[in-house]
Amino acid sequence: MSAQQGCSIDWKNWQAEIPATLMFIVRDGQVLLIEKLTGIGQGKVNGPGGKIDPGESAEQAVIRECQEELHITPSNPVKMGELHFAMSDIPDIHCHVYMAEEFEGEPTPTREANPLWTKLSEIPFEKMWADDRFWLPQMLDGQKFNGRFEFDLEEIIWQDVQFGEDACALWLGCPLELAK
Numbered sequence: 630m631s632a633q634q635g636c637s638i639d640w641k642n643w644q645a646e647i648p649a650t651l652m653f654i655v656r657d658g659q660v661l662l663i664e665k666l667t668g669i670g671q672g673k674v675n676g677p678g679g680k681i682d683p684g685e686s687a688e689q690a691v692i693r694e695c696q697e698e699l700h701i702t703p704s705n706p707v708k709m710g711e712l713h714f715a716m717s718d719i720p721d722i723h724c725h726v727y728m729a730e731e732f733e734g735e736p737t738p739t740r741e742a743n744p745l746w747t748k749l750s751e752i753p754f755e756k757m758w759a760d761d762r763f764w765l766p767q768m769l770d771g772q773k774f775n776g777r778f779e780f781d782l783e784e785i786i787w788q789d790v791q792f793g794e795d796a797c798a799l800w801l802g803c804p805l806e807l808a809k
């Protein structure tokens with residue numbers, strides 16, 4: 630795997646089929662993860678999140694997904710990153726990643742997810758998508774980021790992740806938010 634060689638994706642013209650979101654709520658040294666029971670990445674550990682519905686902003690979508698998956702409503706979400714996934718076996722995904730420190734409600738298991746409060750030092754990367762280890766620790770440390778990954782099935786074959794305020798200039802945004 631190389632960060633610079635062997636990428637078959639024309640990222641300048643790349644467009645994802647699926648706009649999606651992820652939320653990481655951090656409180657008292659723990660992050661609220663889920664065991665995902667349905668949809669893309671079923672069986673993996675991830676943050677709550679899911680597809681953006683037509684007419685929704687990314688922020689509206691991530692709040693709705695937290696309500697559906699865990700019966701909680703995050704407050705004051707902060708956008709931390711974008712993830713661009715060129716996939717081999719499923720449609721490409723463009724994911725907007727948020728963090729929050731507050732929420733209303735009690736994380737509750739649902740048909741879609743089991744809540745997993747996880748110590749920041751004990752994140753189970755071996756049960757997560759392969760890209761997570763390349764941006765999640767830095768994001769939890771407060772760094773904004775932009776990540777591009779080419780996958781062959783579940784394996785990363787090319788990646789580029791940038792951090793800091795410069796990374797935000799690479800964000801593609803969400804159609805609704807760009808229209809504002």
Ligand SMILES: CNc1ncnc2c1ncn2[C@@H]1O[C@H](COP(=O)(O)OP(=O)(O)OP(=O)(O)O)[C@@H](O)[C@H]1O
Nearest residue numbers: 649650651668669670678679680714722724758760
């Ligand atoms: C490839 N590497 C990856 N690394 C980290 N996270 C990844 C990911 N690939 C997909 N994801 C996330 O997985 C969810 C899928 O969404 P998914 O659950 O299928 O959508 P939704 O809840 O709307 O489901 P239904 O369409 O109702 O089944 C969504 O949060 C998306 O960001």
